Amino acid sequence: MKAVHFGAGNIGRGFIGSLLSESGFEVCFVDINSEMVNRLNNDKFYIMRILEGTENFKKISPVKALNSLTQEDEIICEIAEADIITTSTGVNNLPRIAPILAKGLLKRFDGKTDKIDVIANENAINASSTLKQEVLKLVSEEEADIIEKYTGFPNSAIDRQALSESKDGVDIAVVEPYYEWVINKPEILNTKTLGIKGAVYVEDMKPYIERKLYCVNAGHATAAYAGFLAGCSTVQEALAKDQIRDFVRNTMRENAQYLIKEYGIPEDEMNEYIEKTLKRHGNTSISDSVFRVGRSPVRKVGYDERLTAPARKLHNMGLPVDFISKAIASAFCFYNPEDEEAVEIQNYIKQHGIKEAVKHFTKLEDGELTDIIVKKYETVVSAK
Ligand SMILES: NC(=O)c1ccc[n+]([C@@H]2O[C@H](COP(=O)([O-])OP(=O)(O)OC[C@H]3O[C@@H](n4cnc5c(N)ncnc54)[C@H](O)[C@@H]3O)[C@@H](O)[C@H]2O)c1
Numbered sequence: 500m501k502a503v504h505f506g507a508g509n510i511g512r513g514f515i516g517s518l519l520s521e522s523g524f525e526v527c528f529v530d531i532n533s534e535m536v537n538r539l540n541n542d543k544f545y546i547m548r549i550l551e552g553t554e555n556f557k558k559i560s561p562v563k564a565l566n567s568l569t570q571e572d573e574i575i576c577e578i579a580e581a582d583i584i585t586t587s588t589g590v591n592n593l594p595r596i597a598p599i600l601a602k603g604l605l606k607r608f609d610g611k612t613d614k615i616d617v618i619a620n621e622n623a624i625n626a627s628s629t630l631k632q633e634v635l636k637l638v639s640e641e642e643a644d645i646i647e648k649y650t651g652f653p654n655s656a657i658d659r660q661a662l663s664e665s666k667d668g669v670d671i672a673v674v675e676p677y678y679e680w681v682i683n684k685p686e687i688l689n690t691k692t693l694g695i696k697g698a699v700y701v702e703d704m705k706p707y708i709e710r711k712l713y714c715v716n717a718g719h720a721t722a723a724y725a726g727f728l729a730g731c732s733t734v735q736e737a738l739a740k741d742q743i744r745d746f747v748r749n750t751m752r753e754n755a756q757y758l759i760k761e762y763g764i765p766e767d768e769m770n771e772y773i774e775k776t777l778k779r780h781g782n783t784s785i786s787d788s789v790f791r792v793g794r795s796p797v798r799k800v801g802y803d804e805r806l807t808a809p810a811r812k813l814h815n816m817g818l819p820v821d822f823i824s825k826a827i828a829s830a831f832c833f834y835n836p837e838d839e840e841a842v843e844i845q846n847y848i849k850q851h852g853i854k855e856a857v858k859h860f861t862k863l864e865d866g867e868l869t870d871i872i873v874k875k876y877e878t879v880v881s882a883k
Pocket residue numbers: 505506507508509510511529530531532567587588589590592595596620621622657658659660661662
């Protein structure tokens with residue numbers, strides 16, 4: 500069986516590619532990073548280091564790779580012959596993948612009508628549906644009907660801390676032992692997609708992706724932004740500080756109140772999940788920079804994202820937003836000159852002030868929640 504995976508980065512190699520390979524798919528990575536593409540093609544394998552008590556190395560093979568900037572025809576042919584297509588490029592890059600994916604799917608359905616699934620594995624709600632919409636935008640009505648009939652776009656939630664390290668010039672995917680790949684079963688069209696070892700298939704994706712984003716990722720972002728403000732360089736350094744650890748725990752617990760009320764998840768179960776998450780984020784065998792975890796703050800404070808979405812849902816339910824509003828305020832203080840989105844936020848605040856910035860980036864209205872965030876921002880800034 501053949502898999503085409505867009506994005507040979509940390510999660511692509513350290514999680515999705517490895518599970519697909521272990522499930523019997525020969526993985527063809529597609530990336531814009533020519534160095535990585537060349538290395539994967541020369542070696543036909545890559546190495547993963549799993550951070551357990553004792554170090555555990557895994558060799559993933561056979562693999563190959565194609566460059567999406569220079570090998571469009573080859574990628575179209577791979578898509579036409581694939582048994583599954585997956586991504587992990589970052590949700591903002593999905594529109595850039597859509598043109599080649601549309602061409603590949605149309606070539607595929609010109610010759611045969613075997614159904615296929617495309618799974619976008621990104622930290623976002625309904626990323627596969629987003630990719631589907633991007634693809635359908637590019638084709639005629641008739642072509643859209645064909646693509647929709649034969650292509651499933653199951654939504655998913657992925658959870659694993661995945662980084663990279665370079666050893667003797669070799670790039671190694673470094674991952675924690677824990678992982679969770681949840682796939683929405685009702686959206687699957689091809690039975691081969693049901694054979695991914697280690698994946699969990701569910702009937703309703705919403706509680707899983709919201710739990711992942713509003714706890715794991717909201718907690719992680721809170722640790723990164725609070726850590727940055729405290730002068731820490733890694734999330735692990737930040738979480739070693741009691742004050743930050745408590746802030747992160749309280750933010751996740753506050754967000755969990757929405758999940759408890761909305762989905763009837765028992766509070767004990769949520770607390771256990773939060774403690775496990777705190778332990779994972781604080782794992783000192785990983786060194787995860789506050790700049791990676793806090794990256795792209797425009798995305799992270801977005802309306803449907805890990806910080807603003809739970810805040811507005813809690814606020815609408817009349818529940819407290821003390822900690823999550825402080826987490827959002829801290830995101831508005833985050834600065835990394837190499838992160839275009841962090842620079843954009845700071846420039847906007849300088850030009851328009853914090854209230855306009857909160858409204859602009861979170862898309863919240865000029866209301867009570869916006870005022871709460873602005874007040875928290877003033878407190879956070881005066882405590883710096
Ligand atoms: N790293 C983690 O711990 C982790 C965990 C869970 C989810 N995620 C999510 O997984 C996704 C990928 O994250 P990552 O950490 O692996 O990022 P990464 O930067 O390590 O990898 C992304 C890869 O996508 C490639 N890419 C970008 N645009 C492309 C395009 N147009 N065509 C083909 N390839 C392209 C990049 O060159 C890079 O190799 C993100 O949505 C992230 O939120 C990451």
